[in-house]
Amino acid sequence: MAGKAVISLATGLEDTEKVTVAFLVAVGAAEAGRPTLMFLTKEAVRLALDGVAVGVACDGCPAIPDLVKRYEAAGGRYYVCPICFNAKKLEQGALIAGAELQGTAPMWNWIGDEPATTFSY
Numbered sequence: 391m392a393g394k395a396v397i398s399l400a401t402g403l404e405d406t407e408k409v410t411v412a413f414l415v416a417v418g419a420a421e422a423g424r425p426t427l428m429f430l431t432k433e434a435v436r437l438a439l440d441g442v443a444v445g446v447a448c449d450g451c452p453a454i455p456d457l458v459k460r461y462e463a464a465g466g467r468y469y470v471c472p473i474c475f476n477a478k479k480l481e482q483g484a485l486i487a488g489a490e491l492q493g494t495a496p497m498w499n500w501i502g503d504e505p506a507t508t509f510s511y
Contacts, residue, residue, distance in 0.1 A: 394506040395419035395426045396497070401511060402433030406447035406454065409437065412511040413457035419507070420464035428461075429497055430489075431471040438470045438489040439480060462487055469497050 397419070399412040412428070420426040430438055437443045437458075446453045469492035470485065482491060492500075 392422060392424040394501060394504055395424045396429060396501065396506050396508045397426070398429045398431065398508065398510040399434040399437075400430075400432040402436050403442070403445060404433060406445050407451075408511050409434075409443075409454060410447040410451050410457065412509070413454065413461060414452075415509050416466055417457055417460045417464065420461055420466040424507075426461075426464070426466045427497065427500055428466065428468045429471070430468055431474050435470050435475045435478065435480065438468050438475075438486055439484045440486050443486075458486070469493075469500070 395416070397412055397416045399409065401408045401412075403409065416426055416428050443454050443458045466488060468486070468489035470489055472491040472493055475482075475491055485491075
């Protein structure tokens, strides 16, 4: 089995290019068969809500909803920072497939003792 991948994303749609790059990295890992987790913090927590991850960052860039679909199809998961999510008074019932409110301790438990490749955006 390929090593785990963790992509930490703190940026939301205020920087669609950064969101696109983070999703491209996550999709690449998940589609390559790596167990992949996106840890969403700050404004990125909104991306885990149904209907929020929209748009195209640039001419020639894949649409963000297409990347989200590919990530889900490849088995990608999201841990959404509960502190950030609750501070924004967001609705937990609107979380997309594969997303759950989990903080740093569960993230470390998910990684376990195996090596993991990490990216931060």
